[in-house]
Amino acid sequence: MTYTIKGNTGEWEVVIGLEVHAQVISNSKLFSGSATDFGAEPNSQVSFVDSAQPGMLPVVNKECLRQAIRTGLGLNAEINRYSVFDRKNYFYADLPQGYQISQLYHPIVGEGQIEIDLEDGSTRTIGIERLHLEQDAGKSIHDLDPKRSFIDLNRCGVALMEIVSRPDLRSPEEAGAYLRKLRTIFRYLGTCDGNMEEGSMRADVNVSVRKPGDEFGTRTETKNVNSIRFVMQAIESEALRQVKLVESGGEVQQETRLWDAGKGHTRPMRSKEFAHDYRYFPCPDLLPVNLPESFVDAIKSDMPELPDDKKKRFINDYGLPAYDAGVLVAERETAAFYEQVAEAAGNAKLAANWTMGDFFGALNKADIALADSPISARQLGGLIKLIADDTISGRIAKDVFEIMWETGKDAETIVEEKGLKQITDTDEIEGIIDQIIADNPAQVEKVKVNEKLLGWFVGQTMKATGGKANPGVVNKLLKDKLGL
Ligand code: ADP
Numbered sequence: 001m002t003y004t005i006k007g008n009t010g011e012w013e014v015v016i017g018l019e020v021h022a023q024v025i026s027n028s029k030l031f032s033g034s035a036t037d038f039g040a041e042p043n044s045q046v047s048f049v050d051s052a053q054p055g056m057l058p059v060v061n062k063e064c065l066r067q068a069i070r071t072g073l074g075l076n077a078e079i080n081r082y083s084v085f086d087r088k089n090y091f092y093a094d095l096p097q098g099y100q101i102s103q104l105y106h107p108i109v110g111e112g113q114i115e116i117d118l119e120d121g122s123t124r125t126i127g128i129e130r131l132h133l134e135q136d137a138g139k140s141i142h143d144l145d146p147k148r149s150f151i152d153l154n155r156c157g158v159a160l161m162e163i164v165s166r167p168d169l170r171s172p173e174e175a176g177a178y179l180r181k182l183r184t185i186f187r188y189l190g191t192c193d194g195n196m197e198e199g200s201m202r203a204d205v206n207v208s209v210r211k212p213g214d215e216f217g218t219r220t221e222t223k224n225v226n227s228i229r230f231v232m233q234a235i236e237s238e239a240l241r242q243v244k245l246v247e248s249g250g251e252v253q254q255e256t257r258l259w260d261a262g263k264g265h266t267r268p269m270r271s272k273e274f275a276h277d278y279r280y281f282p283c284p285d286l287l288p289v290n291l292p293e294s295f296v297d298a299i300k301s302d303m304p305e306l307p308d309d310k311k312k313r314f315i316n317d318y319g320l321p322a323y324d325a326g327v328l329v330a331e332r333e334t335a336a337f338y339e340q341v342a343e344a345a346g347n348a349k350l351a352a353n354w355t356m357g358d359f360f361g362a363l364n365k366a367d368i369a370l371a372d373s374p375i376s377a378r379q380l381g382g383l384i385k386l387i388a389d390d391t392i393s394g395r396i397a398k399d400v401f402e403i404m405w406e407t408g409k410d411a412e413t414i415v416e417e418k419g420l421k422q423i424t425d426t427d428e429i430e431g432i433i434d435q436i437i438a439d440n441p442a443q444v445e446k447v448k449v450n451e452k453l454l455g456w457f458v459g460q461t462m463k464a465t466g467g468k469a470n471p472g473v474v475n476k477l478l479k480d481k482l483g484l
């Protein structure tokens with residue numbers, strides 16, 4: 001379904017492009033040996049290079065190049081064996097160099113594309129314009145003291161990947177799906193932890209509106225939005241603002257805006273700056289990066305299976321619906337867990353139902369992470385195996401699951417100890433049914449004119465067997481005996 005905004009003059013289409021800043025996972029910074037740990041004492045991870053002491057020289061961190069290339073491959077993008085670091089000049093209190101080292105004309109990664117997964121199970125391909133490496137700035141802190149501001153340079157010089165999408169996104173939902181997909185890819189690759197609350201992933205949100213079929217409208221850019229929900233809300237409110245503005249005879253100004261989460265709208269920050277305002281030029285302290293083919297090839301040969309490939313494999317090999325496969329591959333750990341469950345269970349579909357249903361439900365309810373689950377993948381698979389081979393019914397399995405969760409015991413042990421094995425022996429069940437029929441002549445007359453009463457007989461039989469009778473066998477025998 002196409003997302004549009006209804007204005008007084010008809011429907012408007014929303015056009016979105018995202019610039020995502022993703023902090024590279026590396027032990028040290030992009031051009032210095034300082035540590036990158038989150039939450040360290042302020043200014044405890046700052047070298048002379050980071051604080052821009054005169055005469056200091058940056059040295060490229062090879063690991064950061066490697067991480068950018070890995071990410072580029074994960075985005076199905078072209079890897080540029082020749083790239084150049086440029087100086088982007090601007091003044092800011094938390095940027096002691098007076099410029100940020102970035103890549104404008106020759107980024108390390110060129111065009112690519114990723115698939116986003118939408119709620120109805122469909123997918124769309126979104127173009128990637130580029131990925132470049134750049135330094136992060138420090139952090140100004142204005143809320144510790146009424147009169148003074150503080151500066152923490154720990155983040156100064158940490159490597160960021162800026163990933164620029166094409167203006168291919170058309171709704172808040174698609175933007176959300178795009179960010180979730182990027183985060184999944186980062187986490188599979190271990191190149192960024194994707195943690196938006198800690199600021200290791202943030203998005204600049206470009207939005208414009210147009211009448212369907214028209215040229216693109218003028219966009220605004222909302223800076224540094226730090227949660228997926230806020231990105232979606234910012235798009236919605238900004239698009240609505242633009243539609244109202246244009247319909248009342250105004251014109252959208254190309255400008256930079258800020259997201260005000262408290263008020264739920266964007267507000268102007270400054271008029272749009274252009275590349276020429278920054279006086280970009282190649283950084284004279286750094287040579288262009290020339291990557292040997294062997295360096296890129298080594299990274300290529302070391303790539304893990306990516307989420308989309310895994311999803312396809314789950315659909316083809318396990319016969320899962322696209323939606324289920326998408327949910328299970330969203331985190332690498334979840335996918336690995338599921339594969340172990342399926343193997344131990346010997347029934348992939350039942351394994352998916354139980355993993356996504358009862359098991360995820362119990363984790364959510366107890367608010368614990370997969371890694372801390374009291375039930376292992378092998379144990380969950382063991383429980384499902386007992387259902388699949390008719391040892392216990394699905395109903396009894398839910399009770400066994402609860403006991404497993406409490407005690408950490410295997411399903412087999414619990415079923416044995418509590419005598420929960422399903423009764424499939426026809427003779428035994430027949431005896432019980434005969435007794436029920438003999439004891440309830442009035443109900444027998446009624447069920448012959450109203451077949452819905454069969455449920456009552458099923459219930460009595462299950463009660464008499466403590467829920468252990470095989471429901472299929474019970475139904476068949478009852479129908480035979482009651483002549484239905
Ligand atoms: P800049 O360098 O000035 O930020 P770019 O051309 O690199 O500009 O584009 C930045 C982002 O804006 C990209 O993600 C792109 O997809 C998006 N974008 C470009 N034009 C539009 C538009 N008309 N509406 C919405 N987004 C746009």
Ligand code: MG
Pocket residue numbers: 019204
């Ligand atoms: Mg920009």
